[in-house]
Amino acid sequence: MTADSAGPFKSTPYWWEDCTFSPLPVRRVASKCDVAIVGGGYAGLSAAIELARAGRSVQLFDRQSL
Incomplete structure (x- = not known):
């Protein structure tokens, strides 16, 4: 955790x-x-799952990389 002038973040x-x-x-x-x-996030993943279950071709993009 880092602390700066805005407090711990x-x-x-x-x-x-x-x-x-x-x-x-x-x-x-x-x-x-x-x-x-x-x-x-939760909304994107939930939407992707529901659409895929309904037979749609889905691509999900997220900026987070680990």
Whole structure:
């Protein structure tokens, strides 16, 4: 945790401190899809799952990299 003039601030979730992350494989972006979702939070993931279950081709993009 770092402290500055704005007070203590942490830019990553506290539970990441006890986790180890394996690198994800690089995957090509499909040239076509039915739905592209930007943001892999709860809403984005939930929407992607529901759309995929309904038979749609879904791509989800998130800026976070570990």
